[in-house]
Amino acid sequence: MKQKIYTLVFVKKQNEVLLGLKVRGFGVGLWNGFGGKVEQGESIQEGAKRELKEESNLDVDKLKHVGIVTYKEDFCRAIVHVFTTHNTTSHLKPSEEMNPVTWYNFSNIPYQKMWPDAKLWYPYMLRDEHFLAEITYVGNKITETLITPCNANEIQTVLKSLV
Numbered sequence: 001m002k003q004k005i006y007t008l009v010f011v012k013k014q015n016e017v018l019l020g021l022k023v024r025g026f027g028v029g030l031w032n033g034f035g036g037k038v039e040q041g042e043s044i045q046e047g048a049k050r051e052l053k054e055e056s057n058l059d060v061d062k063l064k065h066v067g068i069v070t071y072k073e074d075f076c077r078a079i080v081h082v083f084t085t086h087n088t089t090s091h092l093k094p095s096e097e098m099n100p101v102t103w104y105n106f107s108n109i110p111y112q113k114m115w116p117d118a119k120l121w122y123p124y125m126l127r128d129e130h131f132l133a134e135i136t137y138v139g140n141k142i143t144e145t146l147i148t149p150c151n152a153n154e155i156q157t158v159l160k161s162l163v
């Protein structure tokens with residue numbers, strides 16, 4: 001089965017999270033965190049930091065690996081590693097891929113302008129709680145979901161099984 005590995009980083013301050021509006025490519029016109037494909041030769045965390053820098057200009061030292069979302073569609077599988085962080089340096093700047101970038105209160109997340117699966121697992125990410133999610137899409141519609149709360153060790157175990 002064809003498989004792609006992606007990252008998705010959420011920067012937070014108090015009860016706000018930074019989201020960007022995707023200007024081009026996959027998910028254009030939808031709000032999301034910052035991320036993309038992991039490139040050959042880099043670790044998942046390195047890929048996550050690189051994409052955050054490219055898309056928002058923010059540098060980050062530490063990321064918390066809060067979740068793994070597996071998307072299944074026909075004969076493809078996409079695995080998205082979800083990270084959170086509270087500490088960034090450098091100045092926030094929109095990019096060619098994400099513009100504008102805006103702080104959203106946790107109680108005001110624009111779910112109606114996001115991938116339909118976001119509302120299923122964002123609440124875990126916003127609470128910084130670990131989770132595993134499996135989502136099946138047929139076209140743009142979700143047909144199956146499984147969201148499992150877990151702990152940091154279980155994330156590491158799944159990570160090892162994916163290598």
Ligand SMILES: COc1nc(N)nc2c1ncn2[C@H]1C[C@H](O)[C@@H](COP(=O)(O)OP(=O)(O)OP(=O)(O)O)O1
Nearest residue numbers: 006007008025026027034035036037080115117118
């Ligand atoms: C299908 O469901 C999805 N839901 C959510 N919430 N997020 C998703 C979904 N599928 C992918 N994503 C995330 C994962 C990545 O962070 C981005 C897609 O990354 P992209 O295709 O833009 O990857 P890049 O490497 O940046 O692409 P370029 O080749 O254009 O640089 O969306």
